[in-house]
């Protein structure tokens with residue numbers, strides 16, 4: 206087993222040794238590199254180790270997806286259910302629902318901390334080669350804020366509220382509790398180093414119009430009928446009422462080359478997802494080529510990527 210503090214130290218030392226992070230004045234006007242689930246191309250997603258590596262690779266923002274535990278803690282997890290990326294089936298064999306799935310909302314944080322996290326994809330970090338645990342939102346924030354203090358950089362967080370309507374139906378409303386944590390850690394106002402993202406417009410509208418949040422918000426858009434409606438001029442007009450940006454599936458940008466211009470005309474930044482070495486989009490020979498096209502041809506304002514180091518390198522190389 207490799208201890209957690211050891212992993213974090215390794216990656217921070219590596220960053221200094223390789224001079225990967227760039228100086229603040231070099232990052233002023235460049236597109237944002239958003240570490241998708243941390244540096245999830247290299248380490249199991251959403252672990253503190255993956256976030257520390259992403260920080261060390263020069264990311265501007267670290268992305269936690271958020272679901273809730275039974276006792277109301279925010280967990281850095283992509284899925285509401287636990288069996289895809291943890292050993293919950295072994296530890297709590299009797300806690301599955303009738304649909305055969307183990308939900309984070311059915312376990313307390315103390316129980317979830319007994320689980321071991323493993324890689325989602327077979328082609329990435331080898332399962333069982335090291336030990337990782339489920340991280341909480343507070344743990345991620347404390348890691349980022351601590352590293353910001355020790356490095357002098359200003360890296361932000363880019364939390365996604367996963368399925369707020371479903372959580373509310375489980376008796377776990379997310380929005381109020383989420384804002385309480387943000388405020389407690391000093392994330393307030395429109396200048397905060399935060400983007401709050403969600404696929405559900407209702408949650409973003411509640412945060413902005415009912416709860417008075419001024420934190421920057423991003424409306425996520427899938428490559429489906431709903432996404433196709435949202436990228437229309439009318440759809441963007443509606444989004445601009447409660448958000449400062451859009452987070453479209455990258456295929457929506459490829460298919461709608463005017464989308465970046467149309468979003469910018471409404472004051473919306475554009476942060477498409479997800480750029481992965483293993484899955485460049487149709488027509489691109491590599492992820493690097495794809496990233497260069499999005500940065501220098503489409504003019505996006507940032508990208509979500511599992512490989513933050515590669516995105517930083519593409520930006521530093523400049524237009525081909």
Ligand code: G3P
Nearest residue numbers: 270365402425452478509
């Ligand atoms: O939040 C942007 C992107 O991550 C949305 O997709 O499924 O990876 O959360 P997902």
Ligand code: CA
Nearest residue numbers: 268269270365
């Ligand atoms: Ca996400």
